[in-house]
Amino acid sequence: MKIMIDAGHGPNTAGKRSPDGSLREFQFTSAVAEYLEEELNNYQGVQTSFSHDASRRIDVPLIERTNRANAWKADLFISIHANAYTGRWHTGGGIETYVYTTRPKEALELANKVQNELIKATGLRNRGVKSADFHVLRESNMTAILTECGFYDNKEELALLKKDSYRRKCADAICKGIVDMYNLKRKQMVKSANTSTPSKTGEYKVQKTIGGYITAADAKAKRNKKTNVTKGSYYVYKRASGMINVTKKKGVPGSWINPADNKQQSTTKTFKVRVKSYELWYYNKPDWNAKKDTFKRGQEFTVVETLTVNGSKMYKLSNGNYITANPQYVQKL
Known part of the structure; x- marks a missing residue:
């Protein structure tokens, strides 16, 4: 099952923020999207993708979002809002979920399941399942729903939308609705005795101090680092997207780590990188003003040299061009 996850709006969308400016809608939606991806990847036969820019830098137009979902031949489109x-403070609030105006049977059934799980998890007012002529519902060729997970112009609900625990609740609830609808089965975790992977007893040995992150997606992208995970033995709490959540207290969530960080660095001078962001500028010389064109997400290149330009690292590629070395935008393979 291919599931396209859509974090509503973008980091630069005008409006779409709380009256006091303390929260942009995309801050909430992108976090829930990543938690949802993390949960869905624990199920058999599920593939996930983002319609928005995973690097959180640019706004992706609605038409590009649905075009991407349609080209990928997604089975499901989940839009999070x-x-x-x-836009002014008020006391109304609650959660509602939308389907297209024709109220497709499958979408309506899924929307009801997701809506019920969201209300059960959050305890907020049930505003029900509604229909609307929203672009992502109209132009997507697959079953599509759109969730509204609380009001950011309600002070009480704004406080919730800012909390990581509430974002996780929303993601878990949406996931539960999808799992129930499509009878998804959890993956059986295969454990290995190798010290660089979880052992048969669910332990993991960290060889050196590495970064610890809030989510599996953050660990994969190496962004939003929250702590250092020092050398030693840990319990494995959970695994998702190739990342591992390690903890000193068995059964209690810890920090997400990237197993690639736990390996000895290669002595090879050249290495491969993959573009992570939706688009990435490249340069015809080691100069941040020498923009030439853009690469697309997923393109891979060989790095022949790493250099520092005006305080920031840049990679020289084997094709003679230059790109940023920021791990937020490129992944070292």
């Missing part, structure tokens, strides 16, 4: 009434 937070709500606003007037």
Whole structure:
């Protein structure tokens, strides 16, 4: 099953923020999207992708989002939003889920399951399942729903939308609705005795101090580092997207790590990188003003040299061009 996850709006969308400016809608939606991806990847036969820019740098137009989902031949489109009434503080609130105006049978059934799980998890007012002529519901060729997970112009609900625990609740609830609808089965975790992977007893040995992250997606992208995970033995709490959550207290969530960080660095001078962001500028010389064109997400290149330009690292590629070395935008393979 191919599931396209859509974090509503983007980091630069005008409006789409709380009246006091303390929260942009995309801050909430992108976090929930990553938690949802993390949960869905624990199920058999599930593939996930983002319609928005995973690097959180640019706004992706609605038409590009649905075009991408249609080209990928997604089976499901899940659009995540937070709500606003007037843009001024008010006391109304709650959660609602949308389907297209024709109220397709499968979408309506899924929307009801997701809506019920969201209300059960959050305890907020049930505003019900509604229909609307939203672009992502109209132009997507697959079953599509859109969730509104609370109002950011309601002070009480804004406080919730800012909390990591609430974002996880929303992601878990959406996942539960999807799992129930399609009878998805959890993957059986295969454990190995190798010290660089979880052992048969669910332990993991960290060889050196490495970064610890809030989510599996953050660990994979090496962004939003929250702590250092020092050398030693840990319990494995969970695995997702090739990342591992390690903890000193068995059964209690810890920090997400990237197993690649736990390996000895290669002595080879050249290495491969993959573009992570939706688009990435490249340069015809080691100069941040020498923009030439853009590469697309997924393209891979060989790095022949790493250099520092005006305080920031840059990679020289084997094709003679240059790109940023920021791990937020490129992944070292």
